[in-house]
Each structure stands twice: as C-alpha cells, then as structure tokens.
Amino acid sequence: MTILVTGGTGLVGSRLLRRFADAGVDCRALVRPGKDVPAGATPVEGDLLHADSLKQAVEGVSAIVHLAAVFRTQNEDDIWRANLDGTKNLIAAAKAHAPQARFVMASTGLVYDADASHPGREEDATHPKLAYPASKIAAEKELRNSGLNWSILRLGFVYGDGDGHLAAVPALATRFKWHPARTFSLVHQRDVARVVELALTGVMDGRIVNICDDAPTTLYEMASLVGSPVEPSAEPLTNPWMGRMDGSRLRGLGFQLTVPTVYQAVQQGIL
Numbered sequence: 528m529t530i531l532v533t534g535g536t537g538l539v540g541s542r543l544l545r546r547f548a549d550a551g552v553d554c555r556a557l558v559r560p561g562k563d564v565p566a567g568a569t570p571v572e573g574d575l576l577h578a579d580s581l582k583q584a585v586e587g588v589s590a591i592v593h594l595a596a597v598f599r600t601q602n603e604d605d606i607w608r609a610n611l612d613g614t615k616n617l618i619a620a621a622k623a624h625a626p627q628a629r630f631v632m633a634s635t636g637l638v639y640d641a642d643a644s645h646p647g648r649e650e651d652a653t654h655p656k657l658a659y660p661a662s663k664i665a666a667e668k669e670l671r672n673s674g675l676n677w678s679i680l681r682l683g684f685v686y687g688d689g690d691g692h693l694a695a696v697p698a699l700a701t702r703f704k705w706h707p708a709r710t711f712s713l714v715h716q717r718d719v720a721r722v723v724e725l726a727l728t729g730v731m732d733g734r735i736v737n738i739c740d741d742a743p744t745t746l747y748e749m750a751s752l753v754g755s756p757v758e759p760s761a762e763p764l765t766n767p768w769m770g771r772m773d774g775s776r777l778r779g780l781g782f783q784l785t786v787p788t789v790y791q792a793v794q795q796g797i798l
C-alpha cells in the first residue's frame with residue numbers, strides 16, 4: 528500500500544511522514560521543485576497548481592492524504608488558488624489515475640461561524656467570511672461531490688513535537704488584536720497522525736470529522752504556556768462559543784486521544 532501525502536514539507540505533513548516512515552508505511556510526498564525532500568518519503572516532484580504534474584504522484588497509490596494548503600498569508604488569491612484550484616486539480620488527477628484510492632483531506636475548524644450557539648458540529652451550516660475557511664469549505668464540497676472515496680478531517684489548532692506553532696500565538700494575538708479569552712480547540716501532532724491512520728482504515732469514509740482534544744483553551748492560557756503572557760481583559764468576549772469544536776463524532780468512532788489536553792503535553796515535554 529503506497530500513500531501519497533501532499534504538504535509533506537509543512538508543519539503537519541513533515542511530522543506525519545516521519546511517523547509513517549517509523550511505522551514502515553510506504554509514502555510518496557508531492558514536493559515542489561526546489562523544496563527539501565521530507566524525511567521518510569519518496570519524493571515526487573509536482574505542484575498542485577500544475578495539473579499535468581500530478582499524474583505521476585497519484586498513479587498506483589491506494590490512498591491520498593491531502594494536507595497541502597496556503598493560509599499563512601494575507602494574499603487571498605494565493606489562498607483560493609492553492610486550496611480550491613489546487614484541490615480540484617488533485618481530485619481530477621485522482622479520478623483519472625487512481626480512482627479507487629481513498630482520499631483524506633485536511634480542512635479546518637475555522638469553518639464554523641463566529642456567532643455559533645454551541646461548539647461547531649460537522650452538520651452545522653457554515654458561512655465562513657475569510658478566504659482560508661471559505662476556500663476549505665469550497666474544496667470540501669468539490670471532494671464530497673467527486674465520486675471518490677473521501678473523508679474530511681476538520682483539524683483544530685495543531686501543535687506539538689517542537690513545531691513552534693503555539694509559540695507563534697502571542698504574536699498573532701497582538702497582530703490581529705485577538706481577545707485573550709478567545710478559545711481554540713487544539714490537537715497534538717501525535718493524535719493528528721493517529722487520526723490519519725484511522726481514516727486510512729476506512730472508518731471515516733464519506734464523513735466529515737472534527738479533530739480536536741478534550742480541552743478548548745484560551746489564547747491567554749496558550750500564551751502563558753509558551754512563556755509570553757498576553758494582557759488580560761475585563762471586556763467580555765463577544766461569543767464564547769467561537770473557536771470551539773465538538774469532538775463527539777471522532778470519539779464515537781472509537782478514537783482515544785493520547786494527548787487529551789495541552790497541559791498533558793506540557794507535563795510530557797512534547798510541546
């Protein structure tokens with residue numbers, strides 16, 4: 528069984544590939560020209576934006592784990608191009624050259640509405656305004672209507688294994704003026720990899736699944752954990768549900784977290 532991973536040079540993909548290599552899984556990684564080859568995978572040069580480059584990446588694979596995306600930029604055109612057009616190209620390549628392959632796509636918990644009245648659930652109607660979540664919802668729709676064997680993982684804020692992601696939060700908070708009580712559903716890299724493994728068994732086929740741990744955490748707490756406290760605020764948070772995801776569907780599939788809270792990650796030294 529060969530698995531194609533896109534986004535293998537990214538925060539999530541590089542850690543996933545290392546874990547899969549340690550477990551003896553045969554992985555290919557789609558790598559853009561000039562980029563470093565991720566450890567633990569056979570590189571296949573290609574670019575989501577160049578449809579013709581994807582045939583050799585998908586041919587012969589039994590599963591595709593599509594992590595590649597653009598979202599750490601203010602350039603909305605780049606975001607839409609990579610996340611929607613790039614995903615469309617990958618879907619077309621899979622339909623043409625690997626129609627039996629299981630197609631697992633990473634999406635985001637940011638798709639849920641800011642005025643939600645409960646933690647975001649997979650069946651909620653969503654109306655994201657920002658380019659990143661809107662492009663992910665559009666890509667989700669393409670995949671759901673593709674006729675492929677799909678599953679969609681809506682990831683919470685991923686952190687851990689030295690990825691530096693949590694440490695970036697205080698600067699983001701200052702830049703975007705986030706309220707210190709703004710809450711994030713989190714998930715450790717270790718559990719993301721285990722969820723992808725589970726998705727590859729087929730139990731998530733045809734489903735959207737929220738991927739998050741047991742303890743939504745405030746920005747204030749996250750910043751304190753990485754040693755860069757943010758200013759407290761006496762102003763109430765507009766909507767305390769914003770940013771929270773409901774993880775019960777994942778639990779219902781039998782998944783057990785190995786890192787249920789960020790505090791456990793701190794104790795174990797795996798931030």
Ligand SMILES: NC(=O)c1ccc[n+]([C@@H]2O[C@H](COP(=O)([O-])OP(=O)(O)OC[C@H]3O[C@@H](n4cnc5c(N)ncnc54)[C@H](OP(=O)(O)O)[C@@H]3O)[C@@H](O)[C@H]2O)c1
Pocket residue numbers: 533534535536537538539540557558559562573574575576593594595596597598599609613633634635636681682683684685686692
């Ligand atoms: N990290 C999180 O907290 C988080 C939370 C929710 C959802 N997610 C989702 O999880 C996935 C992985 O996130 P991440 O944090 O690992 O992202 P990341 O660190 O920004 O990595 C993005 C990856 O996408 C690749 N990529 C971008 N455009 C491409 C293109 N045109 N062709 C081929 N590859 C391309 C990049 O390759 P280059 O090295 O060539 O640029 C890189 O490997 C994304 O789908 C994201 O939406 C992440």
